[in-house]
Amino acid sequence: MTGEWIRFGIVAFFLILSLVCFTAEVIGVYRFGFVMNRMHAAGIGDSLGLFSVLFAMTVASGLELQSLKFLLIAVFMWFSSPASTHFLGQVEYFTNPSLYLRAERIPDPGENEAEKAEEEDR
Amino acid sequence: MKKDWKQKVDRWLAGDLDVMAHITDGAEVRDVPRQERKENARAAQERVLETAGAKRVISAERKGFYTMYNVIAVISCITLIGVLLFTVANLPRYGEENPRTVEVVSRYVEKGLEETGAVNIVSGMILDYRAFDTLGESHVLFTALLCVMILLRRDKKNEAMAPAGARALGTDAYYNIAKDPIMRTVGAFLLPSIFLYGIYILLNGQNSPGGGFSGGAVMGAGLIIFASAYGFGTVDRFFTERASRIITFVSLAFYSFAKGYVFFTGANGLDNHIPKGTPGAILSGGMILPLDIAVGMVVACTMYGFYSLFKRGSIGHD
Numbered sequence: 001m002t003g004e005w006i007r008f009g010i011v012a013f014f015l016i017l018s019l020v021c022f023t024a025e026v027i028g029v030y031r032f033g034f035v036m037n038r039m040h041a042a043g044i045g046d047s048l049g050l051f052s053v054l055f056a057m058t059v060a061s062g063l064e065l066q067s068l069k070f071l072l073i074a075v076f077m078w079f080s081s082p083a084s085t086h087f088l089g090q091v092e093y094f095t096n097p098s099l100y101l102r103a104e105r106i107p108d109p110g111e112n113e114a115e116k117a118e119e120e121d122r
Numbered sequence: 123m124k125k126d127w128k129q130k131v132d133r134w135l136a137g138d139l140d141v142m143a144h145i146t147d148g149a150e151v152r153d154v155p156r157q158e159r160k161e162n163a164r165a166a167q168e169r170v171l172e173t174a175g176a177k178r179v180i181s182a183e184r185k186g187f188y189t190m191y192n193v194i195a196v197i198s199c200i201t202l203i204g205v206l207l208f209t210v211a212n213l214p215r216y217g218e219e220n221p222r223t224v225e226v227v228s229r230y231v232e233k234g235l236e237e238t239g240a241v242n243i244v245s246g247m248i249l250d251y252r253a254f255d256t257l258g259e260s261h262v263l264f265t266a267l268l269c270v271m272i273l274l275r276r277d278k279k280n281e282a283m284a285p286a287g288a289r290a291l292g293t294d295a296y297y298n299i300a301k302d303p304i305m306r307t308v309g310a311f312l313l314p315s316i317f318l319y320g321i322y323i324l325l326n327g328q329n330s331p332g333g334g335f336s337g338g339a340v341m342g343a344g345l346i347i348f349a350s351a352y353g354f355g356t357v358d359r360f361f362t363e364r365a366s367r368i369i370t371f372v373s374l375a376f377y378s379f380a381k382g383y384v385f386f387t388g389a390n391g392l393d394n395h396i397p398k399g400t401p402g403a404i405l406s407g408g409m410i411l412p413l414d415i416a417v418g419m420v421v422a423c424t425m426y427g428f429y430s431l432f433k434r435g436s437i438g439h440d
Contacts, residue, residue, distance in 0.1 A: 087305070
């Protein structure tokens with residue numbers, strides 16, 4: 001009886017955690033305007049949200065073939081989701097000419113040219 | 123009066139009279155270069171904007187347009203919702219006795235396994251009872267591939283029409299995903315399981331949810347990942363346009379020969395002499411498995427063909 005209650009507690013905790021993650025994901029994807037911010041928001045649900053809901057299902061179904069399938073889905077998604085996020089980011093990096101306005105680490109190409117021109121003048 | 127009319131006809135035959143002159147626009151249109159025409163239009167617009175009260179009128183018009191837009195959008199949405207709800211309200215209740223619908227459904231559910239040999243009743247329906255429907259669907263896919271090929275195929279004739287800078291820095295064609303080590307590693311891990319899963323869905327269509335369309339879609343996605351992970355050159359070694367053509371043709375021709383006659387017999391299939399096998403085994407269901415494979419091949423070729431044509435303008439060089 002106590003074991004059942006402990007299992008119920010674990011399942012409920014992870015389901016609620018996944019719910020919080022997915023809510024954050026949906027709000028972020030719709031409210032943010034910039035691709036990278038949206039990707040960050042989508043990543044929250046794709047990693048932690050997906051894992052917690054699948055883990056909750058695994059615990060709820062016990063030691064069966066079904067739970068192994070749930071874990072397999074989690075592994076598959078954790079392989080493919082970061083890879084696709086990486087490529088989305090790469091394409092954005094290569095195709096957006098005004099990325100420096102958004103990201104601090106990326107230098108302004110115009111500034112660099114101005115500096116080079118100054119150095120050449122000296 | 124009559125003479126007048128005859129004179130007119132004579133003049134028209136001689137080409138001196140244009141009877142349509144009063145309805146055609148006789149104003150002379152000069153052949154202005156495109157750039158100049160654009161500039162003229164812009165200048166005219168600016169001149170209009172400079173006149174007194176123009177901006178007020180324009181903003182009022184714009185406001186009116188958006189108001190009307192919202193009103194019409196809401197009205198059409200409400201109409202659509204009403205029509206759909208009305209239709210749903212007139213449907214028979216779930217589980218209610220309705221001889222019109224129950225007759226067919228009960229035949230499928232009760233005798234489906236016995237008559238088609240497929241555990242998955244949906245497969246039995248779409249590839250046995252209603253195989254002509256699926257025949258049309260697979261031909262639709264093939265037609266879509268042909269249309270994309272007409273629009274996007276690049277060859278010697280239209281190579282010069284490509285816009286300048288289409289392959290330059292700043293477009294996604296510049297970024298070659300196949301050079302990325304992450305993609306290769308992920309592809310090496312994921313591709314075998316994806317292809318295996320696609321083949322499993324394809325061959326197990328008569329026993330579990332799946333079949334030609336879903337299995338073919340998974341295999342086509344696997345081909346796309348293969349192409350983006352290892353480059354188009356690697357795929358071209360085994361899957362060229364010629365191979366795609368042959369696979370698609372053989373599949374569609376086989377399907378048409380196997381099930382084309384049902385158009386003339388009113389969807390009544392002939393007696394099946396292929397043994398149905400034990401339900402649940404891979405080799406069961408008579409014609410369903412070969413038809414599933416044919417549909418899956420067409421779907422896989424079409425999906426990869428779309429990706430390849432959109433990405434580089436050809437399916438692969440022979």
